[in-house]
Amino acid sequence: MRFNLTTWILVALVLGLAVGGYVNLTQGAEQARAFAASLTIITDVFLRLIKMIIAPLVLGALISGIGRMGGDVAALSRIGGRAIAWFIATSIGALLIGWATVSFFQPGVGLQLPLPPASADSGVSTEAFTFRRFMTELVPTSIFDALARNSILQVVVFSVFAGIALARMGEKGRVLQEGAEALMDLMLIVTGFVMKVAPFAVFAAVAATISERGLGVVITYGKFMGGFYVALLGLIALNLLACSLVIGMQAVLRLVKEIRDPFILAFSTASSEAAYPRILAALDRFGIPNRISSFVLPLGYSFNLDGSMMYCVFAVLFIAQAYGIELTLFEQVAMMAMLLITSKGIAGVPRASLVVIAATLPVFDIPVAGLLLILGVDHFLDMGRSATNVVGNAVASAAVAQWEMQREEREGRPAVAE
Numbered sequence: 001m002r003f004n005l006t007t008w009i010l011v012a013l014v015l016g017l018a019v020g021g022y023v024n025l026t027q028g029a030e031q032a033r034a035f036a037a038s039l040t041i042i043t044d045v046f047l048r049l050i051k052m053i054i055a056p057l058v059l060g061a062l063i064s065g066i067g068r069m070g071g072d073v074a075a076l077s078r079i080g081g082r083a084i085a086w087f088i089a090t091s092i093g094a095l096l097i098g099w100a101t102v103s104f105f106q107p108g109v110g111l112q113l114p115l116p117p118a119s120a121d122s123g124v125s126t127e128a129f130t131f132r133r134f135m136t137e138l139v140p141t142s143i144f145d146a147l148a149r150n151s152i153l154q155v156v157v158f159s160v161f162a163g164i165a166l167a168r169m170g171e172k173g174r175v176l177q178e179g180a181e182a183l184m185d186l187m188l189i190v191t192g193f194v195m196k197v198a199p200f201a202v203f204a205a206v207a208a209t210i211s212e213r214g215l216g217v218v219i220t221y222g223k224f225m226g227g228f229y230v231a232l233l234g235l236i237a238l239n240l241l242a243c244s245l246v247i248g249m250q251a252v253l254r255l256v257k258e259i260r261d262p263f264i265l266a267f268s269t270a271s272s273e274a275a276y277p278r279i280l281a282a283l284d285r286f287g288i289p290n291r292i293s294s295f296v297l298p299l300g301y302s303f304n305l306d307g308s309m310m311y312c313v314f315a316v317l318f319i320a321q322a323y324g325i326e327l328t329l330f331e332q333v334a335m336m337a338m339l340l341i342t343s344k345g346i347a348g349v350p351r352a353s354l355v356v357i358a359a360t361l362p363v364f365d366i367p368v369a370g371l372l373l374i375l376g377v378d379h380f381l382d383m384g385r386s387a388t389n390v391v392g393n394a395v396a397s398a399a400v401a402q403w404e405m406q407r408e409e410r411e412g413r414p415a416v417a418e
Contacts (some may be wrong), residue, residue, distance in 0.1 A: 005261055008199040009202050009264050009268055010264065012199040013203075013268050015207075016202065016204070016210065017206055017210060017215075020206060020207040020208065020211040021211075021215050023210075024210060024212070024213075024215070032211045035208070035211050036207075036208035039205075039207055039208040039211075040205075041204075042201055042203075042204035043205045046204075046269070047271060049197065050194065050273055050277075051273065053187055053191055053277055054150060054276050054277070055146070055151075055152065057184060057187040057188070057191070057276075057277060058152060058159065058294070059143075059147065059159055059180075060181070060186075060187060061184045062163060062294045063159050063162050063163045064180035064181040064184055064290070065163065065289075066166070067163050067173070067176075067177045067180065076160070079292060079295060080295070080299065082400050082403055083296045084303065086400060087299075087300065087303050087396065088340075090238070090239060090304065090396070091309055091340055092340065093242075093306075094306040094310040095309060095339060096336075097231050097235050098310035098312075098313040098314045099317070099336060101231035102313070102317045103317070107321070108317070108318040108321025109321045137154065138153060138154070140155075140157065140158055143155070143158045146158065152298055156299065160295075184290075184294075187277070188280075188281065191277035195277075195278070198269075202265075202268040202269060205268070221377045224374075225380060225381060228310075228314050231314060232310065232384045235307065236391050240252050240256070240391070240395060242395070242399070243395035243399050246398075246402050246403065252398075254286065255395065258283070259279060259282045259390065262276075262282060263275070264387075266387045266389070269386075270379055270382040270386050271386055272305075272387075272390055276297070276301065279390060280293060286398065288397055288401040289404075296397045297397055300396050300397070304392050304396055305389050305392075306388060306389060306392040307384065307387070307388030307392065308353045308385050310385070311353050312339050312356050312360065316357055316364075316366065317332070319361065320370075322373055323367065325365070335363075335364060338363065339360060353382075353385070354378065358371055
């Protein structure tokens, strides 16, 4: 019997849990750390392979997709506007679900953990994100610099300009159009090669984390983690329900089947970036035109991190509860409004969710050192929010594609895909 990629990833996940738990129980702390360090080499190599793919894949897919639109700037604006509107709506939903869940379960109340002093250093710098830096870095100084740094948002901005210009070149641009399409096809083939390594990377990531920290950390923070995963399930259900209102429930069920592989990959590696090429391929199989998915998906990776946004509000209120700090309803609403803005465009910031949390805590007089309370289980929570981000971006692409194709049918133009 031949296993598919999903099965191998699940097998690797279970083996990672078993091997990591065995090492943690039978080896000393020093040996466990050495074992984890040796395994992270595999994970680091895999994630570097993924990062190697993403920027040229986005560049080729977006330029070729916009080029095929024939320079239709109105269509591009319409698709982008609908995508941003969807992102904002689901972001508000994510914040409200996270706020309601943490308020209901109150995982931080009575936790009685040894809290660090308010002056302690959290180890997370907030210097990586400022509104000024975000706005100025929207536009790349060089496309080669953006590609080298894997700055996806900058690649998107350049690709939009290049795609529109390519469409207006007419016959002279045909060679470049074919080159962009060939680049996309090339990177999809490379993706197939890289995915062969995915099960090994999943095993290494899980085994390294469990061997060093043990399964006990999961039990200790069980209420916090359990409440957060309940909130994630609610957010996934909201996304799928909203999408079903646009494309129908049967289509949603088919979409869920198509994105199963990238969902599991993002969960097991705790990286939504690792799943990007697989999502693009899944959306193509589902029937979404490449000119739409190749535009909406990179935007989603920059602006539609619903799982990460929910984590921010959940974690901030958890830390406040752990310190016994009461926030008024107005303060909680203000905090969610702040997170709605500051969480956009932080996809390229290392440990982005922790950076946003660290920047939010002092605004509401919550000690930044409280971030130390969640660092021990952040990897396990990152698994869930990365997988949720995959679902959010997939359903956004499907909804926007459905609206666009319905418009084309009303205007008498043939639909690109059903």
